[in-house]
Amino acid sequence: MKQSSCKKLEQKIYSGKRISPEDALSLFSWDLIDLSEAGDMRRKLVFPKEEVGFIIDRIINFTNICEAACNFCAYHARANLIKPFELTQDEICAKINELVSAGGTQVMLQGGLHPDYTLYTYVSMVRNVKKRFPQIYLHSFSPSEIVHMANKSSLSIDETILNLKNAGLDSVPGASDLLVDRIRKKVSPRKIGKDLWCEVIYSLHRHGMKSSATMTYGMGETNEEKIEHLKAVRDVQDKTGILRAFIPWSFSPARTGLKDIEPATGIDYLKIVAIARIFLDNITYIQAGWLTEGLKLAQLALTTGANDMGGVLMEETVVKATGIETKAGIDEFIDIIKNAGKKPVLRDSGYKVLKKYKSRS
Numbered sequence: 001m002k003q004s005s006c007k008k009l010e011q012k013i014y015s016g017k018r019i020s021p022e023d024a025l026s027l028f029s030w031d032l033i034d035l036s037e038a039g040d041m042r043r044k045l046v047f048p049k050e051e052v053g054f055i056i057d058r059i060i061n062f063t064n065i066c067e068a069a070c071n072f073c074a075y076h077a078r079a080n081l082i083k084p085f086e087l088t089q090d091e092i093c094a095k096i097n098e099l100v101s102a103g104g105t106q107v108m109l110q111g112g113l114h115p116d117y118t119l120y121t122y123v124s125m126v127r128n129v130k131k132r133f134p135q136i137y138l139h140s141f142s143p144s145e146i147v148h149m150a151n152k153s154s155l156s157i158d159e160t161i162l163n164l165k166n167a168g169l170d171s172v173p174g175a176s177d178l179l180v181d182r183i184r185k186k187v188s189p190r191k192i193g194k195d196l197w198c199e200v201i202y203s204l205h206r207h208g209m210k211s212s213a214t215m216t217y218g219m220g221e222t223n224e225e226k227i228e229h230l231k232a233v234r235d236v237q238d239k240t241g242i243l244r245a246f247i248p249w250s251f252s253p254a255r256t257g258l259k260d261i262e263p264a265t266g267i268d269y270l271k272i273v274a275i276a277r278i279f280l281d282n283i284t285y286i287q288a289g290w291l292t293e294g295l296k297l298a299q300l301a302l303t304t305g306a307n308d309m310g311g312v313l314m315e316e317t318v319v320k321a322t323g324i325e326t327k328a329g330i331d332e333f334i335d336i337i338k339n340a341g342k343k344p345v346l347r348d349s350g351y352k353v354l355k356k357y358k359s360r361s
Ligand code: SF4
Pocket: 066, 067, 068, 069, 070, 073, 074, 075, 076, 111, 112, 113, 144, 188, 191
């Protein structure tokens, strides 16, 4: 028998009402099956189709030289796992050429906060890519990179974004980590805090550009702080409506400066997906994080509230540096989606369906 407070919350969720942070916190104690059903039901309210999309894209990490040197990151050069590198513009374009040959449509340029890079470095990168590949959608950089560019060039965030937009940048991934300043001070003290992250999103909104939000959990935060992050994301989305997707993933401590932290479990991940889906009633797409959680757990997430598989990435070095290497091709994506009882579709960066694949039934 469920307690009456639990029943009341169940009614609230199933009637489609917005839940409070206190309600969301209590969901951590729910049985996983009940929580998953509630998550999938809320997914149906915002996205009634049974389609699950994916995109063919490539992350190009153009440098690992980074003055932030965050404790939770295994990718930056000072972590001593990857030798310092910087790609030339020609090397970047050669990688995009391979993506185009494979039918890809989106590029995510992302790098460390290089001490010598100014806004000019990034603007010329964008211009060069757009000149050679006008058909490619550039979903690139991050709020912390934008603040870095602004600081290095003594410009405002608005001026920086306007310059990038005029050069051809299409949208910016949210890369929000965990929007809890207590944790940020511990794991990434030289990276931007929550307020500046929000400032960048508001500025993108003023410039008519889209973004997304992520959630890196399992870095020693409490459940209250997990909900604090979700609340920050929901509030920003209420004000802007520019977050196209939410992407939660667990932190992998093994090769970082936080290796004493116990890694999050698969159950933790499925609960986060379901709670995020129920709490974030204003975001349409929740991505299943196959890259960090593995394909089988990502498949399960499609039944607890997630409705997108993200990108069939041709290259990725940031997660790989943590020791996790998950690879997937289009056929695997189609099988995973079909076997979850969903309809696989290829989509573009704006979530427009480009191709439907035959469903299982
Ligand atoms: S997370 Fe980003 S900002 Fe922090 S060290 Fe890694 S590359 Fe640099």
